[in-house]
Amino acid sequence: MTPKRILTIAGMGALLAAALPAQSNSCGRACLEGYVDQFMDAVIAHDPAKLPMTRNVKYTENGQRLDPGDGFWRTASAKGAYRLFVDDSEDGQVAFMGTMKEAGIPVILALHMRIVNRQIPEVEAFVLRNQQAAENLEKRGHPNPLFTEAIPASERMSHADLIKTANMYFSGLQLNDGKGDYPFTADCNRLENGVQTTNNPDFVTGSLFASQGGPGGRGRGRQAAPPPNQGTQFNPARLGCLAQFKSGYFHFVTRIRDRRFVAVDPERGLVFSFIFFDHAAGKYRTFKLADGRTISAGPTTPWTWEIAEMFRIEKGKIRRVEAVLDHVPYGMLSGWSDWEDGMSSRARDVTKQ
Amino acid sequence: MRIQLFTIAGSGILLAGAAAGQASKSGTCGRACLEGFADRYLDAVIAHDPAKAPFAKSVKFTENGQRLNLGDGLWNTITGKGTYHVFVTDPTVGEVCYMGSIEEAGTPAMFAMRLKIRDRKITEAETFVQRSANSARGFEKIGWKWTETIPPAERMSREDLIKTANMYFSGMQKNDGKGNYPFADDCNRIENGGFTTNVAPRPGQTRADPKTAKMYSAQWSCMEQFKSGLLHFVTLIHDRRFVAVDPERGLVFAFGFFDHSAGDTRNFETPDGRKITAGPIQPWTWEIVELFKIEGGKIHQIEAIMEHVPYGMNSGWSDWEDGRSDRAR
Numbered sequence: 001m002t003p004k005r006i007l008t009i010a011g012m013g014a015l016l017a018a019a020l021p022a023q024s025n026s027c028g029r030a031c032l033e034g035y036v037d038q039f040m041d042a043v044i045a046h047d048p049a050k051l052p053m054t055r056n057v058k059y060t061e062n063g064q065r066l067d068p069g070d071g072f073w074r075t076a077s078a079k080g081a082y083r084l085f086v087d088d089s090e091d092g093q094v095a096f097m098g099t100m101k102e103a104g105i106p107v108i109l110a111l112h113m114r115i116v117n118r119q120i121p122e123v124e125a126f127v128l129r130n131q132q133a134a135e136n137l138e139k140r141g142h143p144n145p146l147f148t149e150a151i152p153a154s155e156r157m158s159h160a161d162l163i164k165t166a167n168m169y170f171s172g173l174q175l176n177d178g179k180g181d182y183p184f185t186a187d188c189n190r191l192e193n194g195v196q197t198t199n200n201p202d203f204v205t206g207s208l209f210a211s212q213g214g215p216g217g218r219g220r221g222r223q224a225a226p227p228p229n230q231g232t233q234f235n236p237a238r239l240g241c242l243a244q245f246k247s248g249y250f251h252f253v254t255r256i257r258d259r260r261f262v263a264v265d266p267e268r269g270l271v272f273s274f275i276f277f278d279h280a281a282g283k284y285r286t287f288k289l290a291d292g293r294t295i296s297a298g299p300t301t302p303w304t305w306e307i308a309e310m311f312r313i314e315k316g317k318i319r320r321v322e323a324v325l326d327h328v329p330y331g332m333l334s335g336w337s338d339w340e341d342g343m344s345s346r347a348r349d350v351t352k353q
Numbered sequence: 354m355r356i357q358l359f360t361i362a363g364s365g366i367l368l369a370g371a372a373a374g375q376a377s378k379s380g381t382c383g384r385a386c387l388e389g390f391a392d393r394y395l396d397a398v399i400a401h402d403p404a405k406a407p408f409a410k411s412v413k414f415t416e417n418g419q420r421l422n423l424g425d426g427l428w429n430t431i432t433g434k435g436t437y438h439v440f441v442t443d444p445t446v447g448e449v450c451y452m453g454s455i456e457e458a459g460t461p462a463m464f465a466m467r468l469k470i471r472d473r474k475i476t477e478a479e480t481f482v483q484r485s486a487n488s489a490r491g492f493e494k495i496g497w498k499w500t501e502t503i504p505p506a507e508r509m510s511r512e513d514l515i516k517t518a519n520m521y522f523s524g525m526q527k528n529d530g531k532g533n534y535p536f537a538d539d540c541n542r543i544e545n546g547g548f549t550t551n552v553a554p555r556p557g558q559t560r561a562d563p564k565t566a567k568m569y570s571a572q573w574s575c576m577e578q579f580k581s582g583l584l585h586f587v588t589l590i591h592d593r594r595f596v597a598v599d600p601e602r603g604l605v606f607a608f609g610f611f612d613h614s615a616g617d618t619r620n621f622e623t624p625d626g627r628k629i630t631a632g633p634i635q636p637w638t639w640e641i642v643e644l645f646k647i648e649g650g651k652i653h654q655i656e657a658i659m660e661h662v663p664y665g666m667n668s669g670w671s672d673w674e675d676g677r678s679d680r681a682r
Contacts, residue, residue, distance in 0.1 A: 007398055046616065061636075064665035071636045071664050075615030103615065103634040131636050280430030281458065282401070300458040301484055302416075302426045306663075329640075330426055330664055333417035339420055 027115050029087045032094035035115055036085065039123070040100065043076035051300055054121040060335040061125045063306060063328065070110075072127050075102045080134070084143040085271040086310060088263040093115055093352040095263040095272035097310055097324060099138045102127065105135035108193070110308030110324045111273070112262045124262070124274070124336065126308050128193070136194025140221070146312055151269045155315055160349070163261045166271040166311045167347040169318060170256040173277075174345060178248030178290025183317045188241035190321040200223060202239040205249070208325060210297055234295070240279050241318065248290035249311065252298025254280040258334050258342040261348050271311045277325075279303040302330035364454040371666055382470055384442045385672075387449035390470050392439065394478065397468040398431050411496040416480045417544035418640060420660065426484050427464070432456045437493040439656070441606040441644065443597040445511070447471060450606040452599040452644060452658065457482070463546070463658045465642040467596045468605070479596075479608070479670060481642050483545065483658040491546020497656060503603045515595045518645045521652060522590040525611075526679060530582030533682035537651035538577035544657045550575050558664040568631050570641040575652065585621040586632025588614040592668050592676045603653075605645045608668055611659070613637040636664035 014054070027035075042050035048068035053059075061071040080099025087094055096111040101211040108128040113120050151157075157165070165183050172180040190198045197203055236244045263272040279299045282334070286296045305325040312320040333342035341348065382390075390407075397406035403423035435454025442449050452465040462484045469477035504507075509517070517535050524532040542550045550569040554560045561570035569583040578584065589612040597606040601640040613633045620630050639659040644656035667676030675682065 062663040064663050064667075067677075070614065074614055074618070089453065105635065107635075115436065163393055178507045280429050284429070300460075301430050301462075329417040329419050329666070330417065331421045332421070332663070344423075 031063040086263040093263040133193035176250035182245040184241040185319040203237040251287040277305040409476040441597040461486040488546035528584035536575040536578040542655040582623040611639040
């Protein structure tokens with residue numbers, strides 16, 4: 001199928017979507033994305049009254065419950081160019097990943113809001129205060145056009161199957177041993193904090209740890225992160241998604257938990273999730289690759305990434321992965337789960353709640 | 354004076370031993386007993402084996418504000434003890450607190466903990482790892498002692514000790530230079546292994562002048578810093594938990610969080626009317642363990658370890674309302 005043909009179908013898809021009767025919340029794509037812009041306008045104005053939140057709205061920022069008006073509400077200063085949306089009109093959910101400025105400094109915002117009767121009862125914000133990452137994304141100017149391309153109607157996957165496939169990414173990565181079922185397309189690529197971390201010989205796997213200042217770092221000049229892939233010259237970043245997972249290299253990701261799938265867009269094959277990657281360190285750093293070599297890799301102290309992760313899935317296979325990662329206290333939760341759910345590796349579809 | 358203090362300290366320990374025999378929440382577990390639990394806890398962590406310490410079945414364990422299962426977190430990575438430590442032991446409530454240097458994966462770090470002991474079991478373990486080699490080396494080098502005893506006639510009540518320590522937090526939060534700041538003339542503070550008060554100017558450097566400075570200076574005394582009004586950008590000190598008090602030694606051990614809200618809160622006036630803009634430009638929270646030595650109603654020594662955490666984070670031991678409140682608990 002030529003790109004032109006796909007675009008034509010995509011165009012039809014958009015028309016079809018617009019023609020569809022109002023969904024449960026009668027808030028379609030433009031309506032949902034409008035709320036994201038309203039959020040940005042309201043935080044830039046430092047004025048919660050400018051966003052139609054319910055009286056009992058729950059607002060979290062980087063996993064912490066705050067009063068609306070606190071945190072990013074005091075400091076947001078401008079919108080950015082990079083804007084990626086996952087619109088879930090079926091469930092009244094909208095998710096966003098993109099650039100903004102805070103006190104004039106580029107940041108990445110990941111956002112999830114629930115819309116009920118044109119009001120917002122839930123706002124989950126994740127601000128990555130990592131200027132380099134934000135500039136990486138901003139330089140791209142816009143997300144991959146693939147993310148707004150409709151999947152041909154006959155090939156669309158169900159909401160449940162999309163989540164199931166995305167979750168296989170997490171299950172394959174957790175204690176990765178190279179032997180799992182990894183549903184990737186041959187041309188799959190991943191972007192993390194604005195950097196392509198697959199098929200990229202210029203990137204060194206593990207250097208994201210160093211970019212956050214090393215263990216306990218958060219960019220404060222603490223210890224440097226350990227050299228990645230000790231014991232071998234193996235750099236998985238030069239490989240594709242499937243080869244990376246088949247290598248067994250990511251075994252040091254000991255637990256992927258609090259897996260919350262917050263928005264699903266079957267028309268575009270998109271899934272948006274929030275999760276945490278724990279790296280327990282210690283004895284978990286030393287393991288066998290799939291080819292039998294023993295290596296030590298990963299952080300030397302307990303390390304958790306808070307992550308917003310978006311997947312483009314086509315015909316049961318993951319074609320693109322985009323993630324925003326921030327170093328947080330080991331074992332931290334999202335603020336939207338109780339401790340048992342937050343520490344569990346179970347996939348949770350929270351779009352229907 | 355030093356010899357005399359040590360003599361008093363010696364008799365203090367005897368007195369404490371006798372006091373521990375009286376009713377307390379930890380049963381007959383006095384100073385040595387409680388500190389023994391702290392040692393056993395740390396030995397178990399170093400052995401990477403929770404079975405080596407006497408935990409209650411329902412024990413709650415947190416590390417850096419996050420609830421974890423025993424055996425996770427530092428349990429996997431600690432490699433040894435360092436040379437510096439201090440206890441704040443509180444038989445009255447059956448709690449022992451500890452701050453000291455450790456080694457994790459071969460790198461020095463700072464460690465603090467609070468253990469609650471009931472019926473000879475650890476029912477609560479609240480820990481904090483500050484992963485900075487420089488901090489640990491600094492504390493080891495300075496090696497402050499905290500064991501000197503306050504003469505019995507001069508001892509303050511638990512309530513007054515907490516009240517005085519809390520005045521430190523209340524004086525710093527939105528600091529305006531006009532509060533009641535109970536600092537002794539010799540008050541000194543170490544944060545993350547380095548002095549942040551009374552630091553001598555470097556050769557050729559002029560001492561910062563509180564009347565003209567736009568940012569508080571580590572060259573100033575505790576009192577000068579608070580009277581400058583230049584710490585205003587600490588907008589909220591929340592989840593203030595005073596977890597162990599030792600009236601015999603005049604010690605108070607606290608956990609808290611310092612929020613810096615940034616934005617408009619960076620703009621403020623000094624007591625003499627100068628307009629200042631200062632503080633972090635993006636929202637910033639320090640998770641903090643703070644130890645105070647208080648005598649005669651005045652703070653003499655402050656020692657703190659602090660780690661940058663997500664803005665607004667709480668301890669894991671408070672509900673959200675208490676966690677966001679600046680009330681002393």
